[in-house]
Amino acid sequence: MSTIPVLTIDGPSGSGKGTVSRAVADRLGWHYLDSGALYRSVGLAASWAGVDFSDHASLVRCAFDTKVRFDTSGDDEPRVIVNGVDATDELRTETAGAAASAIAVISEVRAALLDKQRAFRRRPGLVADGRDMGTVIFPDAEFKVFLTASAQERAERRYNQLKAKGLAVKMDSLLREILARDARDAQRAVAPLRPAADAITVDSTGMPVEQVIDRVLSLVQTKRGR
């Protein structure tokens, strides 16, 4: 078993996992894994290649072959380079999210991404953000958080995020998409979205992001100090 510490932050879409995980990784000086970006990248690469989403064998090949690189050299959020192309903006769209969620139900796709995700566990530590980080990918993680918020608030956060990026979105369709994606992620047979038995649930409804970051950091610090 690895002795490199891992903090897993799982939760539904729009729960603020990305922002919180990045900030916590930054404060701890740890690496960061955005596992959703891997699923989104595979979905996007499959669309670019014109793969039919009912053709599971081709999707699995895509999961093995798609090269994803996180470029953290800039001051902003990391750029995500998919097969040599900067796909950061395209990856954030709901279309990419829906493609990711569609391929994520295929167990061989998940298996293809297993080692790629575990390779992010490097010293001095890792913050891993996703749906099954605490249950499947890093079951032995020292720290596990399940981050959630009401569906309405998650839709509002996503709406503001996308709007700030200049993307045209409608609140009601966003809420519908979020609920549909939650249901699919929670009901799928492989690695469904659920808190690990040993995870601490943080409900961030009505909480400013700074407060959520402090709460997660204090969970890590309290446990480390013991």
Ligand code: C5P
């Ligand atoms: O977290 P994000 O919204 O970027 O994830 C996009 C989709 O990828 C999720 O809705 C989910 O279906 C899938 N996913 C997953 N397991 C992960 C991360 C993401 O199934 N660890």
